[in-house]
Amino acid sequence: MELKIRVANPAGNVTIFVMSPAKREDYPAISRELLCMEELHGEQVGFVEKMQDGSFHMQMMGGEFCGNATRSFGYLLSMLSEEKAEDVWVDVSGSKKKLKVTVDMEKGTARTEMSLPMEMTEVSVKEEKYSMVVFEGICHIIVNSAPKAQEFVDELIEEAKRVCPCDAYGVMFLEESKMTPVVYVESTTSMVWESSCGSGSMGAAVYLSKDADTGEFVYELHQPGGMIEAYVKKENGKVFSCKMGGPVTISEEMKVDIK
Template sequence: MSKFSVVIANPAGNITAFVLDQNIEKSNYIYLANKLMDIKEFGIEQVGFIKKPTVGGELRLEMMGGEFCGNATRSFGLYIANKNGETSEKTITVEISGCSNTLDVETNVTNDYARTSMPLPKVIDYIKLVNGQLLPVIVFEGIVHVIVEDEEVSNEMYEKVKKEVINKYNSEAFGLMFLKSDKLYITPVVYVRETDSLVYERSCGSGSISIAIYLAKNEKDGVFTYDIYQPGGIIETKVYKEKGKVVKATIGGKVTLSDIKTIHV
């Protein structure tokens, strides 16, 4: 049996465990992540492993399947600010899997708040289901999000979309965002290929910005702000557009962090 130091972050219900021990090999990520997600009392939805930086960030976070996660990014920035003893507002530069560049996280330790810049979409696409239905797809470097508007959440739809996404994109993860457009409410369903895990998440950061980009698709210039409601809370999104192109995107909101916990597995 081994023991590990873990901090558990809660960004709008998307419970994320950060494994602090930096000597863990990638070959052990899946085993340890599954062990942590099996601990019912914590309700962990995803796991990230803290590593030394490689491209200029203060620290690096590698998600369990090499995917990108916006909620983990902003939580990670707040964790570093706390660790560094910051007492007010501070911008933290971080690295995360599924994103080849660094990202800036605006943190406020006093208010338990974190806002992160997000990778810009590589393309806004569509998939066509066997029944002819077209669904919008927001393609990022480390995750693909498919938007299903004003339909009931169902495993049947997930299975249909999974087949099409796997055939068309080679992504570490994909999300299915069931959107109720009148309330700007999403139910995020996220699949991570490496761990073969499917989670009905309490919230999803990259899924939220995908919705915001989709909502602003016909806008030309300006900053477009949307509060995206989801089972675990609200994620604030901003999309910056110039001449019809997305030039910047951010997500933000409250994050709570646990004390350091020692876990035996």
């Protein structure tokens, strides 16, 4: 099968966009094959679906939500349009509402509105408690330390599955402004130590602002692939606006053959 793809690089979190139509039941298998193509350096896969009304929907490989893919999708739609709009409303998996992506072609950046956190809870491993920020489509566990062994990550995610069934889980190792993200997608059973994570950056920002009452809080989170800015607005202790952004590049369209 020949597929048309574009490769997006949002702060190192390389996302392969499949531009050709495919059946959703085939998405996991296609994704696994694309992620095995070392020359693409992909960390995740998103499928661009054309709807009956002519609009576009972006479906992540496991139906999860991904902030970096969302802002890259907005950048892609602006890039391909005649208007080159600065504000693009995108329809993506893991979000019940359309999200606004603000694109700056000159600077090569995109910032997306994010779904608000549903709750903050805790998971426990070996009598240690860790905060977990629950979003629609993905749950992020915050670990205040340098990255730990894969065995620790596996155990933490297994416990998170028990506490909060979800499409995907992230473990964000946080050392002040330095963050190392790991993401597990349930339907594809893929575990990736990512170069950056947009929704994980948002989870970290919500966690870092947890004791604040009212105001706007901006966090620069330096990750292996680059820096992401996460914005949180709060009023009377409640989060009412979340945004995250950073650099994006998108390749020309190319063709690949898969089995």
